[in-house]
Amino acid sequence: MDKRTTEREVVAELESGMTIGIGGWGSRRKPMSLVREILRSDLQDLTVVTYGGPDAGLLCKYGKVRKLIYGFVSLDSIPLEPHFRQARQAGSFRAAELDEGMLQWGLRAAGHRLPFLPVRAGLGSDVVTVNPELRMVTSPYDDGEELIAMPALELDVALIHMNRADKLGNGQFLGPDPYFDDLFCHAAKRRFMSCEKIVASQDFQKEGSVHTVSINRLMIDGVIEAPGGAHFTECTPDYGRDETFQREYAATAKDPDAWQAFKERYLDLESEADYQAAVKNR
Amino acid sequence: MSEITRAEICAVAIAECFRNDGEILMSAFGTTPTVGGRLAKLTFSPDLFMTDGIATGIETVPPVSGPAREEPIKSAWMPFRLFFDNVVWTTRRHVMMMASQIDKFGNQNFACIGPHEKPKAQLLGMRGAPGNTLYHPTSYFIPNHSTRVFVEKVDVVSGVGYDRAAALGERTSRFHDIRRVVSNLGVFDFDTPNHAMRLVSVHPGVSVDDVVANTGFELVIEGEIPETRMPSDEELRIIREDLDPEGLINKEVRS
Numbered sequence: 258m259d260k261r262t263t264e265r266e267v268v269a270e271l272e273s274g275m276t277i278g279i280g281g282w283g284s285r286r287k288p289m290s291l292v293r294e295i296l297r298s299d300l301q302d303l304t305v306v307t308y309g310g311p312d313a314g315l316l317c318k319y320g321k322v323r324k325l326i327y328g329f330v331s332l333d334s335i336p337l338e339p340h341f342r343q344a345r346q347a348g349s350f351r352a353a354e355l356d357e358g359m360l361q362w363g364l365r366a367a368g369h370r371l372p373f374l375p376v377r378a379g380l381g382s383d384v385v386t387v388n389p390e391l392r393m394v395t396s397p398y399d400d401g402e403e404l405i406a407m408p409a410l411e412l413d414v415a416l417i418h419m420n421r422a423d424k425l426g427n428g429q430f431l432g433p434d435p436y437f438d439d440l441f442c443h444a445a446k447r448r449f450m451s452c453e454k455i456v457a458s459q460d461f462q463k464e465g466s467v468h469t470v471s472i473n474r475l476m477i478d479g480v481i482e483a484p485g486g487a488h489f490t491e492c493t494p495d496y497g498r499d500e501t502f503q504r505e506y507a508a509t510a511k512d513p514d515a516w517q518a519f520k521e522r523y524l525d526l527e528s529e530a531d532y533q534a535a536v537k538n539r
Numbered sequence: 540m541s542e543i544t545r546a547e548i549c550a551v552a553i554a555e556c557f558r559n560d561g562e563i564l565m566s567a568f569g570t571t572p573t574v575g576g577r578l579a580k581l582t583f584s585p586d587l588f589m590t591d592g593i594a595t596g597i598e599t600v601p602p603v604s605g606p607a608r609e610e611p612i613k614s615a616w617m618p619f620r621l622f623f624d625n626v627v628w629t630t631r632r633h634v635m636m637m638a639s640q641i642d643k644f645g646n647q648n649f650a651c652i653g654p655h656e657k658p659k660a661q662l663l664g665m666r667g668a669p670g671n672t673l674y675h676p677t678s679y680f681i682p683n684h685s686t687r688v689f690v691e692k693v694d695v696v697s698g699v700g701y702d703r704a705a706a707l708g709e710r711t712s713r714f715h716d717i718r719r720v721v722s723n724l725g726v727f728d729f730d731t732p733n734h735a736m737r738l739v740s741v742h743p744g745v746s747v748d749d750v751v752a753n754t755g756f757e758l759v760i761e762g763e764i765p766e767t768r769m770p771s772d773e774e775l776r777i778i779r780e781d782l783d784p785e786g787l788i789n790k791e792v793r794s
Contacts (some may be wrong), residue, residue: 282619297626336663348657356669358623362614378670381699381707387655402710434618521713 260426262479264294264529267449271295274323276304276409278364278445278511281439281490283333284310284498287431288418290337290450290486290529295321295493297524306364306410308343308437309358310490311506315524317344318378325350328357332442332503356384360394361437363410368443373406380405406466414538415445418487419472420495421461422452426477429461431471442476453495503537543770545723546571546582546792547778548742551719551770552759554636556577556678561634562586563676564626567635571788572680573603573779575721581777592620605784626675629668630714632760633676635741636668638720640693641679643736643756645673645717645729668697673704676716682792686755695776701734723792724750726767731759740767 259342268291271277281287292312295303302323307313309330316322318340330341345352355363356378366374375394383392385405394406419428428450430438442448450472461470489506491498509516523535547566553575557565560579561730565587567576577600580587591597596615617625626632639662640648647668653659671677672737681688696703704712720727726739737759741750743766751758770778779786 264652293615327664329666331663342661345651345661346658347582349789354665356654356665357667357669358627361620362621367635377673377711380669380673380711382665382669383650383655383696384665384669387695403708404711404731434620436636 259424260474260477260480261424261455262449263479267291267481268294268298268478269302270447271298271299271300273300274302275413276306276411278306278412278415278441279312280415280436280441281312281487282308282434282436282461283331284335284490284493284503285310285434286418286432286436287490288416288486289488289490290314290481290483290532291314291418291449292415292450293524293529295531304361305410307361309338311338311503312399314338314340316450317341317350318525320349320468322350322484324353326353326355326360328355328360328415332507334498334500335503335507339507343510353381353388354384356382357386359405359407360410361440364440364444365406366409366435366489371409373408375404376407377404379443380505401490412441412445413447415441415448417441417448417450417472418483418492419450419452421454421456421464422450422472422480423458423461424455424480425438425458425460426450426472426474426480426538427461427470428452428472428477429465431469431495435471439471439476442472448477449479449481450477451482452488453479453484453486453492455482463474483529485536488533488536496511543775543790544792545744545794546760546769546788547744547770547775548617549721549723549792550575550578550788551774552726552740552742552767554582554723554774556635556719557584557587557633560584560587560676561762562588563590564590564632566590567680567681568634569635569637569680570603570791573767574788575646575784576790577782578774582774583779590617590622596668601784602782604787611748617637622671627670628674630675632671632679633718635669635678635680636671636698638679638681638688640688640689640690640719641681642693642700643758644699644700644702644734645698645720645736646696646703647677647679648695650695650697651732653696660683661752665697669699672699672703672715672717673712674714676718678718681720681722684724684750684753686753689754689756701729712748727758733734735759737761738764740765743769
């Protein structure tokens with residue numbers, strides 16, 4: 258079995274209007290090479306589910322997003338994602354803003370093939386008023402508590418980035434946090450994992466304990482070897498966040514000319530290889 | 540010792556918020572809250588647990604500025620999912636968050652300014668505020684007390700205040716507990732019959748009138764309002780030498 262594929266082949270499978278879940282958290286271990294390939298495509302009207310970072314910022318900036326389902330969008334070292342803010346303030350997409358715990362519940366519900374899971378987080382806040390499609394559910398037990406029925410966040414596709422993977426689709430994180438990548442995979446019909454390096458299955462434990470192989474091959478349909486694929490987000494221990502690049506990216510939000518120049522230099526390129534070369538040569 | 544700054548007074552007032560917490564996860568956002576929370580741990584609340592802010596519980600208390608003095612002693616693994624499971628949903632935390640707006644019942648907004656469909660200014664988003672406020676004690680720190688922040692009505696409710704929590708009923712709100720608000724002007728709580736915000740103390744150099752003039756709703760003000768206590772010599776030493784040798788808190792709160 259060999260599930261190796263490329264960003265181009267994965268994105269060729271996607272269709273406008275799909276619901277796409279993106280792993281990682283903020284500006285951490287995001288599958289950016291896959292996001293960049295979506296930017297190169299003519300996909301549109303996407304529903305994107307994410308613990309958002311520059312993935313959300315870039316997809317919104319490019320007008321790819323019809324609906325964003327998120328708890329926050331942040332670049333971590335830059336707390337507010339300026340491109341996302343700009344798109345929000347222009348009202349250019351539907352903002353389904355949730356408590357960040359509700360995202361976890363929605364992904365779990367989908368993963369467990371349930372219609373919803375009851376959740377208390379969100380009650381009393383404007384989460385329930387800005388998401389009028391949320392329904393309530395009353396506990397059938399003696400407590401009778403009324404809770405939010407957090408609907409399953411069923412995904413057409415999940416995109417995640419790991420430190421190591423084998424060609425079978427097992428995947429390893431070597432940083433401190435697995436984030437919710439497994440939940441995104443459980444919630445999706447098709448699951449694609451990019452990684453810094455494809456290794457032989459017997460080599461996983463040279464770099465981390467068996468506990469770090471958190472993605473197993475039942476959860477994955479395609480594997481993409483993408484060294485630097487999370488750039489400019491962090492992918493420890495392979496590399497930290499490229500703060501200089503991130504600052505440059507963030508600064509372009511204020512200035513259309515700077516954005517145009519940034520876009521031409523780094524994003525309107527033929528391929529991920531060209532992006533990596535442009536980053537290296539800057 | 541040089542003159543005591545407003546930020547240092549705030550740090551001590553913040554530490555006081557965590558005084559009787561026992562063994563609970565102390566988490567604080569912002570520089571002054573971080574210093575204040577850690578000051579509590581180093582002085583009167585030694586059982587507080589904290590994380591490195593990434594994915595691990597730690598048994599050491601690192602500074603917020605200057606060189607690290609010791610390698611952090613990492614204890615429990617605490618990635619986001621376990622943080623949710625072990626701490627938030629199991630009510631084992633007291634968080635101090637910031638607020639772009641807060642009202643008299645402690646409804647907090649850091650999601651956006653203006654209508655949510657098309658905000659004038661998108662801020663952090665809901666983040667964890669809706670869940671935090673229903674699950675465990677919450678306090679707020681506001682370094683820029685003004686009528687733009689202390690408002691009659693917040694544009695969007697991210698953190699749930701007392702009036703909205705009461706409307707959810709006793710069972711749903713049983714862990715809801717907005718403890719205190721510390722601002723650059725004073726300290727506030729909600730220990731009033733209808734849980735309206737009350738002025739507890741004014742920082743030295745601030746008058747009650749200053750607080751009232753900078754607050755966009757009617758505060759509960761009962762009797763003579765005391766001054767917020769000054770840091771002890773030992774507290775000042777810990778702040779200045781151990782926690783914040785570069786005085787970053789003085790950039791967040793101006794004297």
